[in-house]
Amino acid sequence: xxxxxxxxxxxxxxxxxxxxxxxxxxxxxxxxxxxxxxxxxxxxxxxxxxxxxxxxxxxxxxxxxxxxxxxxxxxxxxxxxxxxxxxxxxxxxxxxxxxxxxxxxxxxxxxxxxxxxxxxxxxxxxxxxxxxxxxxxxxxxxxxxxxxxxxxxxxxxxxxxxxxxxxxxxxxxxxxxxxxxxxxxxxxxxxxxxxxxxxxxxxxxxxxxxxxxxxxxxxxxxxxxxxxxxxxxxxxxxxxxxxxxxxxxxxxxxxxxxxxxxxxxxxxxxxxxxxxxxxxxxxxxxxxxxxxxxxxxxxxxxxxxxxxxxxxxxxxxxxxxxxxxxxxxxxxxxxxxxxxxxxxxxxxxxxxxxxxxxxxxxxxxxxxxxxxxxxxxxxxxxxxxxxxxxxxxxxxxxxxxxxxxxxxxxxxxxxxxxxxxxxxxxxxxxxxxxxxxxxxxxxxxxxxxxxxxxxxxxxxxxxxxxxxxxxxxxxxxxxxxxxxxxxxxxxxxxxxxxxxxxxxxxxxxxxxxxxxxxxxxxxxxxxxxxxxxxxxxxxxxxxxxxxxxxxxxxxxxxxxxxx
Numbered sequence: 001x002x003x004x005x006x007x008x009x010x011x012x013x014x015x016x017x018x019x020x021x022x023x024x025x026x027x028x029x030x031x032x033x034x035x036x037x038x039x040x041x042x043x044x045x046x047x048x049x050x051x052x053x054x055x056x057x058x059x060x061x062x063x064x065x066x067x068x069x070x071x072x073x074x075x076x077x078x079x080x081x082x083x084x085x086x087x088x089x090x091x092x093x094x095x096x097x098x099x100x101x102x103x104x105x106x107x108x109x110x111x112x113x114x115x116x117x118x119x120x121x122x123x124x125x126x127x128x129x130x131x132x133x134x135x136x137x138x139x140x141x142x143x144x145x146x147x148x149x150x151x152x153x154x155x156x157x158x159x160x161x162x163x164x165x166x167x168x169x170x171x172x173x174x175x176x177x178x179x180x181x182x183x184x185x186x187x188x189x190x191x192x193x194x195x196x197x198x199x200x201x202x203x204x205x206x207x208x209x210x211x212x213x214x215x216x217x218x219x220x221x222x223x224x225x226x227x228x229x230x231x232x233x234x235x236x237x238x239x240x241x242x243x244x245x246x247x248x249x250x251x252x253x254x255x256x257x258x259x260x261x262x263x264x265x266x267x268x269x270x271x272x273x274x275x276x277x278x279x280x281x282x283x284x285x286x287x288x289x290x291x292x293x294x295x296x297x298x299x300x301x302x303x304x305x306x307x308x309x310x311x312x313x314x315x316x317x318x319x320x321x322x323x324x325x326x327x328x329x330x331x332x333x334x335x336x337x338x339x340x341x342x343x344x345x346x347x348x349x350x351x352x353x354x355x356x357x358x359x360x361x362x363x364x365x366x367x368x369x370x371x372x373x374x375x376x377x378x379x380x381x382x383x384x385x386x387x388x389x390x391x392x393x394x395x396x397x398x399x400x401x402x403x404x405x406x407x408x409x410x411x412x413x414x415x416x417x418x419x420x421x422x423x424x425x426x427x428x429x430x431x432x433x434x435x436x437x438x439x440x441x442x443x444x445x446x447x448x449x450x451x452x453x454x455x456x457x458x459x460x461x462x463x464x465x466x467x468x469x470x471x472x473x474x475x476x477x478x479x480x481x482x483x484x485x486x487x488x489x490x491x492x493x494x495x496x497x498x499x500x501x502x503x504x505x506x507x508x509x510x511x512x513x514x515x516x517x518x519x520x521x522x523x524x525x526x527x528x529x530x531x532x533x534x535x536x537x538x539x540x541x542x543x544x545x546x547x548x549x550x551x552x553x554x555x556x557x558x559x560x561x562x563x
Contacts, residue, residue: 277471
């Protein structure tokens with residue numbers, strides 16, 4: 001049945017957004033949340049405080065006019081989520097890098113600051129903020145661009161109408177072409193699935209609309225303009241890829257929240273289809289609830305990427321090992337000057353020249369080809385989107401060359417199918433051995449798919465200690481363990497279980513029935529990759545065994561659901 005039919009009011013809204021906030025400036029209180037919609041949305045005081053401070057640019061940014069950016073903050077623990085099962089089902093079909101992180105919210109901001117002599121401060125300052133668990137940056141920025149200017153003119157009733165529109169949206173089902181009506185237009189998009197070939201973009205055709213509503217096709221829901229973000233430092237993209245891959249602490253110092261947030265999101269996406277498993281903050285301020293935790297000098301900087309704009313951070317984060325300083329991102333009409341990697345001690349203030357400040361020595365030799373290709377594109381005035389496609393393909397090929405040997409080795413840890421016996425517990429995966437993996441690199445290493453020379457072995461050794469390896473390996477382990485459970489279920493189904501029960505005692509038969517029922521519950525609870533026919537066959541086996549038992553036992557077993 002269509003899951004849409006079972007949804008209650010506001011459930012559809014909740015599948016996309018947690019709430020919409022309006023943050024204004026109060027002369028006595030400072031930044032304050034003026035409106036939360038829908039009114040029943042729950043935010044803790046700590047979450048509200050984070051939203052207040054993260055929704056306004058730092059005063060030194062001098063953002064006059066309209067500014068769009070994004071931030072990410074920790075959710076307060078212990079909150080119940082409605083719609084949990086349904087949304088988890090959708091989450092499973094997503095590529096790993098688009099899966100929700102239940103511990104975080106994203107805030108998508110449209111900030112307006114314009115002169116207004118009628119106000120005491122002389123300025124109108126307000127932010128419209130969408131709070132969501134979904135990392136669909138392009139979708140929500142597009143939506144805000146359409147609704148925010150009108151909201152600033154019309155206020156609350158308009159906001160109510162926007163939320164009613166979102167509550168009519170279909171659920172965010174990956175792989176389907178979705179039509180999302182919002183205040184007179186229809187956004188058309190397709191959320192990727194884990195089955196899609198990495199690097200391909202779903203094509204959403206702009207069909208002719210018979211009605212008055214304008215159709216707006218979105219080529220992506222989550223991608224940022226890679227080349228625009230990396231343009232100031234594109235001579236160092238390969239080194240930045242290594243730093244992100246290894247989960248190194250990174251700070252992006254930028255003139256405005258829009259540049260800091262775009263650059264942090266571009267860095268996180270450059271190791272796709274690998275998931276970046278550490279924390280990242282597209283826009284981070286001194287008021288953030290994790291400020292002390294992340295800026296302390298009593299321990300090494302954590303594995304996190306921070307985007308900052310406040311000059312105070314130039315001093316506070318001086319001890320961080322890798323700092324990217326970017327100036328105003330302008331569309332390049334000429335080849336940017338080569339920015340050398342600078343020593344950290346040269347970074348005194350936020351006014352320091354743009355560049356990458358680090359003493360990191362890359363493991364791999366520099367790929368001059370990608371730099372030449374992008375330089376040529378700038379000279380020939382190649383469109384920014386085309387430059388981004390080239391850069392994204394380059395990162396994808398580099399990441400795949402790196403990860404394929406690991407995928408191949410981890411697949412070899414899977415026990416052979418002939419080792420799976422229906423009468424024993426499923427066999428365990430073999431242990432990951434760093435030494436055994438390193439031995440495979442000589443014949444089946446990244447040299448099979450990449451021409452890049454350098455210390456690949458050193459890069460792997462470093463990666464195996466990183467949070468990104470830990471997250472990737474846990475995910476693979478879970479998938480393979482579930483596959484073994486599924487194969488074990490299939491092996492059970494292929495046995496004549498009724499014949500077995502006739503040759504064993506009642507106690508053993510009851511024990512078997514309870515174990516089989518538990519297997520069915522596990523398959524449902526953990527969404528094991530088992531065919532529906534297999535589950536139906538197992539249910540038939542269970543019922544046949546129960547029917548062969550005495551009546552009193554039949555009654556008890558038919559009522560027993562087990563754990």
